[in-house]
Amino acid sequence: MRHLLSAADLDHDEIVEILDLAEEMAQVLHRPIKKLPALRGRTVVNLFFEDSTRTRSSFEIAGKWLSADVINISAKGSSVSKGESLRDTVLTVAAMGVDALVIRHQASGAPLQASQWIDAHVINAGDGMHEHPTQALLDAFTIRRHLRAETPDVIDFAGRTVAIVGDITHSRVARSNVALLRTLGANVIIVAPPTLLPSGIDSWPVEVSTDLDSVLDRADVIMMLRVQRERMSGGYFPTPREYTVSYGLTRDRLAKLRPGAAICHPGPMNRGLEISADAADAANSLILDQVAAGVAVRMSVLYELLGGADETVPTKEHA
Amino acid sequence: MRHLLSAADLDHDEIVEILDLAEEMAQVLHRPIKKLPALRGRTVVNLFFEDSTRTRSSFEIAGKWLSADVINISAKGSSVSKGESLRDTVLTVAAMGVDALVIRHQASGAPLQASQWIDAHVINAGDGMHEHPTQALLDAFTIRRHLRAETPDVIDFAGRTVAIVGDITHSRVARSNVALLRTLGANVIIVAPPTLLPSGIDSWPVEVSTDLDSVLDRADVIMMLRVQRERMSGGYFPTPREYTVSYGLTRDRLAKLRPGAAICHPGPMNRGLEISADAADAANSLILDQVAAGVAVRMSVLYELLGGADETVPTKEHA
Amino acid sequence: MRHLLSAADLDHDEIVEILDLAEEMAQVLHRPIKKLPALRGRTVVNLFFEDSTRTRSSFEIAGKWLSADVINISAKGSSVSKGESLRDTVLTVAAMGVDALVIRHQASGAPLQASQWIDAHVINAGDGMHEHPTQALLDAFTIRRHLRAETPDVIDFAGRTVAIVGDITHSRVARSNVALLRTLGANVIIVAPPTLLPSGIDSWPVEVSTDLDSVLDRADVIMMLRVQRERMSGGYFPTPREYTVSYGLTRDRLAKLRPGAAICHPGPMNRGLEISADAADAANSLILDQVAAGVAVRMSVLYELLGGADETVPTKEHA
Structure with a gap:
């Protein structure tokens, strides 16, 4: 290389x-x-x-x-x-x-x-x-470790589902993760408001959803993207509060995740916006593991x- | 620790x-x-x-x-x-x-x-x-060395008097020094304009004075604090010049210090404001020793x- | 030293x-x-x-x-x-x-x-x-290496001519180079618009010219100085374009240089202003050699x- x-x-x-x-x-x-x-x-x-x-x-x-x-x-x-x-x-x-x-x-x-x-x-x-390829590599490293806690020899992510939630259009983290996760065999679900889905998303090797709630119990890993506050005034969604209501990992949504589902975030987090404190600090949150990775x-x-x-x-x- | x-x-x-x-x-x-x-x-x-x-x-x-x-x-x-x-x-x-x-x-x-x-x-x-505890430690180190030049085995500061002069209210240097110097047994005199004495000063284990001139011949060490220029417009004292007249270590005051009294300042100095060039560069100024310490x-x-x-x-x- | x-x-x-x-x-x-x-x-x-x-x-x-x-x-x-x-x-x-x-x-x-x-x-x-003495030293190092490619044992620059072109008045690079190049025996030609020649230039041990074209075929090394864009509004010359026309190392002027003449620039370059892309990237451009040096x-x-x-x-x- x-x-x-x-x-x-x-x-x-x-x-x-x-x-x-x-x-x-x-x-x-x-x-x-x-x-x-x-x-x-x-x-x-x-x-x-x-x-x-x-x-x-x-x-x-x-x-x-x-x-x-x-x-x-x-x-x-x-x-x-x-x-x-x-x-x-x-x-x-x-x-x-x-x-x-x-x-x-x-x-x-x-x-x-x-x-x-x-x-x-x-x-x-x-x-x-x-x-942002090293971000995707550290995410994969973190997810692999998480899976290995249950299945020690896991190499690939075949049969696993990762949901990536947030501003996909502007996210290099999402692009790198989609590529890497697909190469490792994971299913990827992209979740975003319609205004934050890039044109061309149809050709990505992923499932696309605009309804976070319908995805919660299907993901082994849920990866919340940072909301760039400067997008707030860009007309992509009405208010921060409405973003949270529709696409935030709130306490209610946390309870609906699959048991053992891991929570990732590339940081820095906007607590209370795209991720609640409950989710950020949950037992299955891997956010600090990502940093160490x-x-x-x-x-x-x-x-x-x-x-x-x-x-x-x-x-x-x-x- | x-x-x-x-x-x-x-x-x-x-x-x-x-x-x-x-x-x-x-x-x-x-x-x-x-x-x-x-x-x-x-x-x-x-x-x-x-x-x-x-x-x-x-x-x-x-x-x-x-x-x-x-x-x-x-x-x-x-x-x-x-x-x-x-x-x-x-x-x-x-x-x-x-x-x-x-x-x-x-x-x-x-x-x-x-x-x-x-x-x-x-x-x-x-x-x-x-x-700002390492500041207080380096001050104590510097003072101890100064004392040892005359009395090689000095460990404590019992019987010694340190005057701390300036904006006590906003100074973490003053707070750390009071704690450390008292633990080492020094007497501490706090000198400040009434507007820059913190509420609660009565409970500090120090002597308090608003008259610098009355303290000059009693201090073994005089520690001048930096005046934050942004306080100038805060109504704490009328003008820089009046601060200097009342609380600056001017050439005149330098001459009234006890023989051998040491001069300290945590830096950066406002020469001409809280400390005169004569004082800053005096033989007994320990200001660069503090930096090395x-x-x-x-x-x-x-x-x-x-x-x-x-x-x-x-x-x-x-x- | x-x-x-x-x-x-x-x-x-x-x-x-x-x-x-x-x-x-x-x-x-x-x-x-x-x-x-x-x-x-x-x-x-x-x-x-x-x-x-x-x-x-x-x-x-x-x-x-x-x-x-x-x-x-x-x-x-x-x-x-x-x-x-x-x-x-x-x-x-x-x-x-x-x-x-x-x-x-x-x-x-x-x-x-x-x-x-x-x-x-x-x-x-x-x-x-x-x-800026280390700049002059690295320029001399680069020029010496360039000369040694033809004449391996060159130590001095006697008989060699270096033209320094640009804003001489404000240039510490020019001043250091004049001193160093002269000590090594080079002839130095200073080329600048009259407005950018310092008062006192008459006493410098150099030839002075305000006509770049007349110098091109006499220089073994041509050293283009950076134009500080903030000088543009200083009345030193009418417009960037006119500077380029009179004092830029354009493609046309590049062709008129002595064969093998070396091109230097201390960087960062304003491509298209004091130096054309052709000159910056020419085979005889030593600009990156200067950086390594x-x-x-x-x-x-x-x-x-x-x-x-x-x-x-x-x-x-x-x-």
């Missing part, structure tokens, strides 16, 4: 390999000395054109636990604001001798473009309304991309 | 232990190779909801010299600005596998709350108008909390 | 020594494990009062590859914004036990002042309209200042 640009690029075996390696990485979380020498002397740059504390920190911790040097570059106060093109910024950062570039960008496709410009490994940390999965991905023993940094004439 | 939330929590022996260890840590400042392996593989997060260059940098340097991984998270651009609750932010950061969380927050009590939510060690780096004391505190040989990170089900 | 404040301070042999060492450091860029133990346990602080992603990152990477601890302090959100003086900020940072302070400041002379206040090594990372040169400078075996941190009474 050379880059991680899209969950849709990953085949079944690649996913399982990343998740299995993440299981090993997760052991580090429980050790007092959380340090592996694997990426000593490698340089990982977090190049974030959008703010994201949790994703940036998660990659930073993952890189440092693998002994990499991690450099954070925020677009705020960077050359970007001086009118430099994305290509020049990416080429410049790469020319400093970077081994992996973790990119978050508001434009769909920016990481793909970056991967075509430079020799360093590129990881998509969220691009526009396109993908994020570090393990990102360690796994960084190791997959950079950890080869014979790895050398490709160098161009100018490098 | 599990957390450091408040100077008032520390008993006499705990304070002496931290200060003695800080003396050992301070040796590192003089070495070309300022690195101890004690916290290798431990992760310290600076979670700052208020800006503070000096406190954040001091903890970062202290952590790195102990070989810890240090991650900075600023509330600006963080999930916080996306409406996430403090509890969810703290739980999320902790779930990434953090060993210690250094918290600065505008709300009194936030670090205490955090310590009740998570298993990681919590250090209060300043909370609202409540406490800050690194040593924070190394000591981090080591006390994290450095135990048998330390393992407590893990919850989800960790 | 104790500080690096100005390219004008460096004599011929010092420059050659830095460039030769940078050649060794540049090998690190091609290694999978880019880590030298030279500065383990040393603390380097990037104290930036102006934003600069590329310079800050370059120093950070250089320091980390030498195993130093690197601390970033941005003036935004720092004590600076609280009204603290430059002197107090610098003294405070130094008192934390810093070995080298890398300073960028909007005021000419700030790094020089800092070097007079503290014992730590000071590196000027750009001060006002004065100097920046890391190597800064490693060299940090090593020169800090790397001595018998180095001990000078300590004052208060340290």
Whole structure:
């Protein structure tokens, strides 16, 4: 694997390999000395054109636990604001001798473009309304662990149903999860108000519903998406309260979930809007497990991309 | 010691232990190779909801010299600005596998709350108008060194008088220092304009004065507090100039101090307002010693909390 | 060498020594494990009062590859914004036990002042309209490599001509390059609109021209300066388009350069303004080589200042 640009690029075996390696990485979380020498002397740059504390920190911790040097570059106060093109910024950062570039960008496709410009490994940390593949990997990791509590040898999600609920149109988390979950064999139900279903949804390999209540007792996992408050004024739905009434995981709906059904949310949560406090803090809520899984999965991905023993940094004439 | 939330929590022996260890840590400042392996593989997060260059940098340097991984998270651009609750932010950061969380927050009590939510060690780096315990420890360290220059074996401050001058109402530095200095046996005189004395001051174990001049020749240490310029328009006193005339450590007042009396200030200073340049740069000014002591004391505190040989990170089900 | 404040301070042999060492450091860029133990346990602080992603990152990477601890302090959100003086900020940072302070400041002379206040090594990372010595060193490194591709043993630039084109008045890059290139024996032609030539240019040891076209076939290296967009409204020239017509390195002008002439730009580029895409991406464009050289040169400078075996941190009474 050379880059991680899209969950849709990953085949079944690649996913399982990343998740299995993440299981090993997760052991580090429980050790007092959380340090592996694997990426000593490698340089990982977090190049974030959008703010994201949790994703940036998660990659930073993952890189440092693998002994990499991690450099954070925020677009705020960077050359970007001086009118430099994305290509020049990416080429410049790469020319400093970077081994992996973790990119978050508001434009769909920016990481793909970056991967075509430079020799360093590129990881998509969220691009526009396109993908957020490490989120889907950490979700799969979390769900797999949850299933394994009952069925220890589970590898695939065949026969399992995951409902993804919320603003599908604007969600890269939804897109990455649909791709990954389908590759692992899960059934996916997309639940959203009609105004937040993307055009083209008919061609997605999923079931679509606009009625959350009809789905509750069919899902093994219910994944609530964050409502971007800036959408509130976009005419997508009348008021926050009406969103909650129709699409929130309220206490009442919590009681109607299948016994043992898991609750996921990529965070940060709007408690009381898309998810009630009861649901967020329920025994079957995996929301903090997702956060912990994020570090393990990102360690796994960084190791997959950079950890080869014979790895050398490709160098161009100018490098 | 599990957390450091408040100077008032520390008993006499705990304070002496931290200060003695800080003396050992301070040796590192003089070495070309300022690195101890004690916290290798431990992760310290600076979670700052208020800006503070000096406190954040001091903890970062202290952590790195102990070989810890240090991650900075600023509330600006963080999930916080996306409406996430403090509890969810703290739980999320902790779930990434953090060993210690250094918290600065505008709300009194936030670090205490955090310590009740998570298993990681919590250090209060300043909370609202409540406490700033490492500031009080570094002040005590600095004062003790100053006293030891004359009396090498000094442990306690019995018989010594420390005057704390300025905006007591809004000062967490004052609150932490009163607690710590009293535990070490010092007499404390609080000097402030009546408008900047907190209600309830009568129950503090201190002498209270509104007349700085009457105190000058009685103090072994005079600690000038920073005037927050935003208070200027709050009606607390008429003009900056009148504050200086009544409560500034001017050149004239400098001359009236007891011989050998030490001058402290937590920084950043408003030269010409609460402290004159003559006082700030006087031979007996310990202001830069306080800064250096800050690194040593924070190394000591981090080591006390994290450095135990048998330390393992407590893990919850989800960790 | 104790500080690096100005390219004008460096004599011929010092420059050659830095460039030769940078050649060794540049090998690190091609290694999978880019880590030298030279500065383990040393603390380097990037104290930036102006934003600069590329310079800050370059120093950070250089320091980390030498195993130093690197601390970033941005003036935004720092004590600076609280009204603290430059002197107090610098003294405070130094008192934390810093070995080298890398300073960028909007005021000419700030790094020089800092070097007079503290014992730590000071590196000027750009001060006002004065100097940016590591930029000139990385430019010289890049040019020397370029010349060596044809003439392997080149040390000096005698007989070579470098044209520096653009806003000379406001450019610290131009000032540092003039000093350094002249010390290495190059001829320097300054090309600028009359409104962007500084008063006093007559005393510079350079040829001055306001006609770019007359210079094109005489330069072995053409160095295009960035146009600060904020100058656009300053009355320095009528419109961006007219700047490009007269002083841009357009496709037409590219064709008129001497064969093999190298193109440099300190970045970030305004493509289409001072430099065309054809020129920026030409085979003889060294712009990304400059970026890579920046890391190597800064490693060299940090090593020169800090790397001595018998180095001990000078300590004052208060340290």
